[in-house]
Amino acid sequence: MINPEMNKLVETLLEGDHAAALAEARRLRTAGMASERIVTEGLEAAMQRLDDKCTVESFNLLEIMLAGRAVSAVVNELYPEGMPPERGRDTFVIATLEGDIHDLGKNVTKMVLIGKGYRVVDLGKDCPVENLVNAVEREHAHAVLVSGLITPVIPQVRRVRPALAARGLGGVRVVAGGAALKQATAGELNVDYVAETAFDGARYLDSLARGAV
Ligand code: B12
Structure with missing residues (x-):
């Protein structure tokens, strides 16, 4: 179940629209949301949805690569020095x-x-x-x-x-x-x-x- 506050982030990540995903992650952070929550409730939720698409019956490499690139862009934005220990x-x-x-x-x-x-x-x-x-x-x-x-x-x-x-x-x-x-x-x-x-x-x-x- 995706937190409604995260709908737009998850949607843009799954669309592989990394510019829109970055803009949404920045908006959430400016609104006071902690990076940790953006990762656990946004990025991880998007990854879970991608998992459902990564089966023998349904596998689209381009879609997965674009979503992955968008996820990486958001991680780099949230943690420019790398994920904190x-x-x-x-x-x-x-x-x-x-x-x-x-x-x-x-x-x-x-x-x-x-x-x-x-x-x-x-x-x-x-x-x-x-x-x-x-x-x-x-x-x-x-x-x-x-x-x-x-x-x-x-x-x-x-x-x-x-x-x-x-x-x-x-x-x-x-x-x-x-x-x-x-x-x-x-x-x-x-x-x-x-x-x-x-x-x-x-x-x-x-x-x-x-x-x-
Ligand atoms: C694209 C491709 C290439 C591209 C590679 C581009 C690149 N940057 O990777 C190019 C054109 C360069 C290429 C070259 C060659 N290829 Co090629 N290639 C393929 C092809 C069509 C797709 C592979 C692919 O990227 N799949 C998509 C990815 C996303 O899938 P995946 O790797 O399985 O990964 C998924 C999971 O397995 C998992 N996963 C992958 N790794 C890991 C690791 C861990 C730890 C975990 C948890 C999960 C995980 O994550 C992914 C998502 O779930 C396959 C055919 C096929 N159907 O697999 C042949 C294939 C792999 N190639 C083959 C061959 C023979 C070659 C060449 C030797 C051809 C030649 N004569 O020169 C050369 C390799 C030279 C070399 N020394 O490596 C053979 C291998 C046969 C064999 N069993 O040995 C295949 C199977 C084609 C065939 N049917 O003959 N190839």
């Missing part, structure tokens, strides 16, 4: 691993998580496992997210967990997603969870943040 949300490191240059799904996942208030460190595509581990250590990340669209990248994915453990980071969860990886099981990929969609991954990470998994 007191929001208590975890940090994740995300990348497409070395050998794979597909990054659309990774970008969607990143936007969904930012929209939910998480801090996401994006290492881009074609990323060596070594760089991923360095970033987890440097950023004190709670989980590593890997996106894979081509089958030959699977051996790289399988290397992530041992590489983390070798650095004393064996407790950091590894989540995989993307067309090539979601055909395999978590056991086959040597990861903790394989996400069907960006939203499914976000739900797993929400449970992780709540200490429920």
Whole structure:
């Protein structure tokens, strides 16, 4: 159930109209609404509605990318220095691993998580496992997210967990997603969870943040 005060923000976000969404977020803030509420009741509500559109029967990449861009614009407006730590949300490191240059799904996942208030460190595509581990250590990340669209990248994915453990980071969860990886099981990929969609991954990470998994 969307708070009526947030209707216009949610509507403009879902339309992918980032200029209108920004104007509405500024209006709400000027009217005295806290940024925290704009995130939880506005951005998260829009993400939830997008989740319903991200199914096998209904999937429009352009629509999702535009809405994601609008959400990112509002987050940058509310928190130009990055999401404040007191929001208590975890940090994740995300990348497409070395050998794979597909990054659309990774970008969607990143936007969904930012929209939910998480801090996401994006290492881009074609990323060596070594760089991923360095970033987890440097950023004190709670989980590593890997996106894979081509089958030959699977051996790289399988290397992530041992590489983390070798650095004393064996407790950091590894989540995989993307067309090539979601055909395999978590056991086959040597990861903790394989996400069907960006939203499914976000739900797993929400449970992780709540200490429920
Ligand atoms: C667009 C595309 C490209 C673009 C990529 C542009 C870009 N910037 O990403 C270009 C043209 C560059 C490209 C290149 C190639 N491609 Co291509 N490409 C595709 C295509 C058509 C769509 C992929 C896509 O972006 N889907 C939309 C996104 C949003 O979906 P998604 O990634 O699955 O992400 C969703 C979820 O999976 C999830 N998700 C994704 N990652 C993660 C990660 C986490 C942690 C979580 C939680 C969730 C999550 O979030 C998203 C929303 O829910 C697919 C076909 C297909 N149907 O998948 C082929 C495909 C992936 N490509 C393929 C191939 C073979 C190639 C090339 C090797 C072709 C060539 N011979 O050069 C090169 C790759 C070179 C390389 N080294 O990587 C094959 C892979 C086959 C395989 N199993 O190995 C596919 C499946 C096409 C096919 N049927 O043969 N490609």
